[in-house]
Amino acid sequence: MRTSLFITCYNDTLFPETGRAVVRLLDRLGVEITFNPEQTCCGQMHANTGFRAEAFSQAKRFVRMYKDAESVLIPSSSCVAMIRDQYPGLFAELGSPTLRDEFEALLPRVYELSEFLIDKLGVQDVGAYFPHRVTYHASCHGLRSLQVDDKPMRLLQNVRGLQLAPIENLDRCCGFGGTFSIKNAEVSSAMLAGKVHDVLSTRAEFCAALDNSCLMHIGGSLHRQYTGVRTIHLAQILASTENDPAEVLA
Numbered sequence: 093m094r095t096s097l098f099i100t101c102y103n104d105t106l107f108p109e110t111g112r113a114v115v116r117l118l119d120r121l122g123v124e125i126t127f128n129p130e131q132t133c134c135g136q137m138h139a140n141t142g143f144r145a146e147a148f149s150q151a152k153r154f155v156r157m158y159k160d161a162e163s164v165l166i167p168s169s170s171c172v173a174m175i176r177d178q179y180p181g182l183f184a185e186l187g188s189p190t191l192r193d194e195f196e197a198l199l200p201r202v203y204e205l206s207e208f209l210i211d212k213l214g215v216q217d218v219g220a221y222f223p224h225r226v227t228y229h230a231s232c233h234g235l236r237s238l239q240v241d242d243k244p245m246r247l248l249q250n251v252r253g254l255q256l257a258p259i260e261n262l263d264r265c266c267g268f269g270g271t272f273s274i275k276n277a278e279v280s281s282a283m284l285a286g287k288v289h290d291v292l293s294t295r296a297e298f299c300a301a302l303d304n305s306c307l308m309h310i311g312g313s314l315h316r317q318y319t320g321v322r323t324i325h326l327a328q329i330l331a332s333t334e335n336d337p338a339e340v341l342a
Contacts, residue, residue: 093122094123094124094125095118095124095125095126095163095164095165095203096126096158096162096163097115097118097126097165098134098164098165099111099131099166099167100166100168101132101133102171102304103167103168106304107307107325109328109339110327113327113328113330113331113338114165114205116336117327117331120218120333123213128158133150134151134171134175135147135148135149135154135174136171137270137271139178140270141271144186147178147182148182148185148186148187151175151179152187154179155191155198156194158202159197159198161201163201163203163208163212164198165203165205166203166204166205167204167302167327168305169231169238169240170305172233172238173238176202177237179195183195204234204238205327205330206243206247207240209247209330210243210246210247216247216250217250218250218330219333220251220329220332220333221251221252221337222253222332222337222338223252224255224297224298225294226248226296226300226329227256227257227258227259227296227298227300228244228245228248228259228300228301229262229266229301230244230262231301231302231305231306232265233303234303240302247326248300248326248329251329251330251332257294257295258294259293261290264283264287265283266284266306266309267279267284267287268284268305268306270305284310284313288310288319291321292319297320298322298324299311299314299321299322300324300329302325307323307325
């Protein structure tokens with residue numbers, strides 16, 4: 093099986109360890125990976141702040157780049173949600189009939205990581221080993237837009253050595269929301285405080301999620317409070333083995 097990796101600009105710039113973990117994981121599972129170095133951004137930031145022409149430019153670029161891909165794997169539920177939820181409107185407003193047809197043909201082949209592993213590869217046990225107590229934060233885009241349901245939890249439950257600590261208020265937002273945390277800083281901070289309280293109540297060593305944007309927000313508060321709790325992308329846990337542990341522990 094072959095897939096094209098769209099690493100996202102956020103991961104590429106701030107969390108390159110996530111991309112490296114995805115490659116290690118897929119190599120272990122025998123998936124052939126292609127990576128186009130010309131990839132940029134999905135356009136979510138532009139769309140969310142009203143720059144629709146700029147967002148459309150990124151959306152058009154994405155479709156042109158991946159229209160012939162067997163599948164596209166994106167380790168970010170927010171970017172996949174952007175493609176599924178906002179690209180149709182952008183193409184309806186600004187796109188040509190040909191571009192809309194290309195997008196509709198590509199869309200079923202775009203996957204978030206947990207979807208790719210369970211729905212595309214049909215695996216729940218990826219042979220991972222991560223001997224730590226972990227809680228899972230369900231990002232809004234994964235939970236509500238993609239409806240990944242319990243896919244990430246099923247993957248974590250099959251990691252050897254991992255003790256999964258359920259979190260209270262799983263469906264509550266962490267308060268990041270991209271520019272929401274800037275425009276509504278006080279509300280965002282209050283939401284973050286509630287989420288951090290729930291994370292700490294689990295007594296977990298790590299908080300895992302599908303999105304590094306959520307993890308950056310939560311991790312910043314955990315770090316500022318000297319809690320000792322670290323954040324980690326799901327891909328890093330799934331890539332970890334006894335002989336090749338997660339990069340965050342190196």
